[in-house]
Every structure is written in structure tokens, then in C-alpha cells.
Amino acid sequence: MSKMTLQDLRNLRDAKRQDVRARDSAGKSIRIIVGMGTCGIAAGAKETLNAIVDAVAAKNLADVLVRQTGCMGLCHSEPTVEVIQPGMPTVIYGCVNAAQAVQIVEQHVIGKRLLDSLICDRPAADIVH
Amino acid sequence: MHATLCDYIADVVHNAVEAGATSVDLDIHASPVWMEVTVSDNGKGMDAERLRQARDPFFSEAGKHDRRRVGLGIPLLCQAAEATGGAVDIRSEAGRGTTVTFRFAAAHVDAPPLGDLPGTLVTLMALPGDYELTVRRRTPVGDFAVARHALQETLGDLTEALNLALARQYLAALEQDAV
Numbered sequence: 001m002s003k004m005t006l007q008d009l010r011n012l013r014d015a016k017r018q019d020v021r022a023r024d025s026a027g028k029s030i031r032i033i034v035g036m037g038t039c040g041i042a043a044g045a046k047e048t049l050n051a052i053v054d055a056v057a058a059k060n061l062a063d064v065l066v067r068q069t070g071c072m073g074l075c076h077s078e079p080t081v082e083v084i085q086p087g088m089p090t091v092i093y094g095c096v097n098a099a100q101a102v103q104i105v106e107q108h109v110i111g112k113r114l115l116d117s118l119i120c121d122r123p124a125a126d127i128v129h
Numbered sequence: 130m131h132a133t134l135c136d137y138i139a140d141v142v143h144n145a146v147e148a149g150a151t152s153v154d155l156d157i158h159a160s161p162v163w164m165e166v167t168v169s170d171n172g173k174g175m176d177a178e179r180l181r182q183a184r185d186p187f188f189s190e191a192g193k194h195d196r197r198r199v200g201l202g203i204p205l206l207c208q209a210a211e212a213t214g215g216a217v218d219i220r221s222e223a224g225r226g227t228t229v230t231f232r233f234a235a236a237h238v239d240a241p242p243l244g245d246l247p248g249t250l251v252t253l254m255a256l257p258g259d260y261e262l263t264v265r266r267r268t269p270v271g272d273f274a275v276a277r278h279a280l281q282e283t284l285g286d287l288t289e290a291l292n293l294a295l296a297r298q299y300l301a302a303l304e305q306d307a308v
Contacts, residue, residue: 004302010283013295028289036252038140038202042131046248050297056290065288068255070147 030064030109032056035080037071043078044097051098052081055105064109077120083108094120131205133244134164134233140202141168141229142253142262148172148227152261155253157246159268163215164240165232175221183219206231213237247300254280254296255287271307275300 034049056064074080077094081104084090093104100118107113131137145153150172158165182188184207189200207217213234221227233240250264254277262277284292
């Protein structure tokens with residue numbers, strides 16, 4: 001792959017987009033939020049984010065938004081992944097590596113089962129939003 | 130600890146976006162002697178006193194972590210750059226913006242590797258908020274430029290996993306041609 005242009009990128013996107021009537025952001029009901037503050041990045045959150053992005057793209061989950069956030073005050077448990085999903089409790093998973101990130105997508109998002117051993121906490125109280 | 134140049138780049142760009150910048154320019158320039166990075170923003174800037182405090186490892190701006198006793202990003206960057214004979218230059222004007230330039234001697238034994246630039250750039254493009262990020266990458270072999278608004282126009286919402294994966298693919302292709 002060389003000299004990829006923006007038009008090439010647009011074509012690639014159109015080719016990959018199998019669901020022609022994919023909903024826009026407003027219609028997506030599932031949010032996966034990865035902590036990408038410097039604490040998260042130092043703990044490997046980039047690999048975690050990549051694993052989630054690849055898993056969601058590979059399984060063609062059109063209803064999922066992947067967002068980054070800054071530090072949530074849970075620096076001791078980075079990388080953190082929050083999953084907001086209708087019908088499931090909102091949870092923050094802590095110490096999530098790439099393999100566990102894939103498990104979250106498969107077990108929590110698709111299988112609708114919590115990964116109890118990975119659950120961490122709510123954002124720390126001293127973080128000002 | 131930061132293991133790669135990309136970690137330092139991410140730190141400084143995060144600072145720029147968190148300073149409320151609507152426009153951030155990131156220039157990554159590799160020459161045979163230096164690896165030089167410039168991050169220029171139009172955020173809230175710093176007055177002389179705040180500029181002095183920025184290099185203080187025991188200073189952290191209020192608001193994000195009110196009980197934090199350290200602010201290590203810039204001091205550690207200074208230490209790492211100076212260990213290779215490089216330097217960190219920060220110019221700022223309150224209300225107008227800040228420009229941070231840092232360089233490492235590329236061949237020095239203590240110089241960090243570049244790291245995963247495409248992956249880092251994708252995360253910098255996908256931060257929450259409305260800001261323009263223009264990246265310019267220059268090497269002896271080639272160069273490329275990419276802008277956040279262009280990626281958003283081409284791909285759509287950058288919080289969609291498919292778009293993030295495609296953006297990373299695009300940036301990896303550009304980087305491959307430049308090295």
C-alpha cells in the first residue's frame with residue numbers, strides 16, 4: 001500500500017461499510033469509553049483501544065461508539081474501559097489489556113454478561129468534570 | 130515512564146487541546162541529526178509566571194486533579210531531551226497560545242525510539258472536542274500532512290470503530306512512504 005490518498009481512503013470506507021443504512025452517531029446506543037490520559041497511555045491503553053476498535057470493526061457492530069476520555073482519577077487501575085449499554089449496568093473495567101478488551105466486546109457487548117473479575121469502580125470523587 | 134517519542138508527543142498535544150485550543154499544529158521532523166517536534170496551539174497560553182511553573186515537576190494546574198502534587202510531563206520531557214544533548218523550548222503568551230519545540234539527538238544512545246506514530250496520531254485525532262489538528266511529518270525520505278477536518282470529512286465520525294481502524298490504516302500507509 002503506497003501513496004494512499006484521501007480518495008482512496010473514502011473508497012476503502014465505502015467498500016467496508018456493509019450496512020448501507022448504518023445509523024449515524026445519534027442512533028448508536030452502545031458506548032465504549034477508553035481512558036486515554038497519560039496514566040492510561042503509560043499503562044498500555046493504546047493497545048487496549050486498538051484491540052477494541054479492531055474487535056468492533058471485525059464483528060461489524062454498527063451500534064457501537066468508541067470514545068476516548070482523559071484521566072478518570074483511576075490511575076491505579078489503568079487501562080480503564082467504561083461500557084454504557086442499554087439493558088446492562090454501566091460498568092468501568094480496570095486493568096484491561098488487549099486480550100481482555102476483546103473479551104469485553106465478545107462477552108459484555110455481544111453476550112450481555114458482565115466480566116465480574118474485571119470490574120473496577122466509578123470515576124474518582126476528586127475529579128472535577 | 131515514557132518509552133517512545135510518541136508518548137512525549139501525545140503528552141504535549143494533550144496539553145494543547147486541554148488548554149482550549151481550536152487549532153493545533155504538530156510538526157514532526159526527522160533529520161539525520163535531530164528528531165524535532167513542534168506543537169503550536171492557540172489555546173489560553175501562559176504568562177511568565179505560569180511558564181516558569183510549567184517546568185516545575187511539583188506544579189500542576191488546578192482543575193483536573195486538584196489534589197495532585199506533581200506535574201511531570203514537561204519536566205520529564207526536558208530531562209529526556211537534555212540527556213541526549215537536545216532541548217525543550219516553550220514560548221507562550223497568555224490569551225494567545227503556546228508553542229513547544231523539543232528535540233532529541235537521533236543517534237544518541239539515550240534517544241527514545243519513535244514508537245507507533247500512526248496509532249498515536251489516530252488517538253490524537255479522535256480526542257473529544259472541536260479542534261483542528263494539522264500534522265506535518267518530514268523525513269529525509271519523504272513527507273506528508275494530514276488534517277483532522279479532512280479525515281472527518283472523508284470518514285465521518287471518528288468515534289466509530291470502523292473509521293478509527295481505517296484512519297489508522299491510512300496513517301500507516303503515509304508513514305510507510307515517509308521512512
